[in-house]
Amino acid sequence: MAFIGDCSSSSSSVTRQWAHDVFLSFRGKDTRNNFTAHLFAALDQKGINTYIDNALERGENISPALLKAIEESKISVIVLSQNYASSSWCLDELATILECKETKGQIVLPVFYKVDPSEVRYQKNSFGEAFVKHEERFKDDQMKVQRWKTALTQVANLCGCDLGTRNEHDFIQEIIEHVNSILVKETCFQVSKYPVGIESRVQDVMLLLDLKKKDSTCMVGIIGIGGIGKTTLAKAIYNSIASQFKGRCFLENVRETSKQKGLNHVQNELLSNILGGSSQMVGIVDQGVTLIEKRLQLKRILLVLDDVDELVQLEKLAGKPDWFGLGSRIIVTTRNKHLLCAYDGVVSIYPMKGLGHYEALRLFSWHAFKSDKPNDGYVNVTKDAIRYCGGLPLALTVLGSALRGRDDILHCRKNWTSTEEFLTMISKKYLE
Structure with a gap:
């Protein structure tokens, strides 16, 4: 799929509870009975909870129900078609969506349907013609018009999907795959049916992680005997802070996975989780070391290495702090304190204690x-x-x-x- 622009997402989408997986924004006259209908059907078939506004008559302002649906959706998919900008309703909807991106951590995915992203970004062709009419109609409210223009420029600069010359069926399937991958990535871990004693331990580790300090990479090792709750604690911390990082990855059972499938398999998981795309980038372990260092050294990431039992696992997955961008955080759970002491970098140790x-x-x-x-x-x-x-x-x-x-x-x-x-x-x- 052709992804364009900045793929970053904002604040708290991982831990927030959402009423809908996806909100669909579209120009009804352009795509309601064709592309958007097929896209909605494909999302629904995949089990993705999608809100679509099927009201044919609209007033001047967004209804409270629609505003609520936008605010309570994890992802907004915006189908930008030729006449999208001619609708003041669509433009208000778009501006509201982008505000929710900033204030509520919503993820926004623009879909360029038979329009070039540059037309949207610079309001050219049909988008430019629409704004000539808007400026005349709203000549007493130019701030509204400027708000719409800014919104179109912003959405065109986001990571989006461009139909180009491909057939619509394949395009829709790629959008579904992308949306599904976002939902999987943004889904919280189930921590514990009865999370007794977890919250206080999360706060203890948060002090060691010191997330406000963004000029260095920090590693925290959670150590303790088997069954004491190291993995449960790591999952709870991950759920709490994952949304603050551009890239994040939780590698569970490193010990077992590396022994059964090889350390290069674990390296592939790490890279594919953070970068997306193919999970078969690494052929041999030393190649994986180079790829991790080169691909991730400018990314601020959250990485959890769960159940590490050998120093080589740590060395080949997170060998040095400068493998990752400033502000990154690495959490390691292990029974072996000595391998953390041998790590080539500063590690804060959190010793797990049993329940009182x-x-x-x-x-x-x-x-x-x-x-x-x-x-x-x-x-x-x-x-x-x-x-x-x-x-x-x-x-x-x-x-x-x-x-x-x-x-x-x-x-x-x-x-x-x-x-x-x-x-x-x-x-x-x-x-x-």
């Missing part, structure tokens, strides 16, 4: 009893389970889930000489 007694009580209870405290009659076994699990969120989650609704299991503990023996039996069945 009351946090563990709440987490276990939510999983075992669907409440933040144990049911009557199960207080003692809950206390023993918390002590047995040692504050490990994974153990508390799995053991609590195993006991949910299982009165038969809970009652059978009377046949054991001690609760500890009972929990050992349960853990062997569900934790190992």
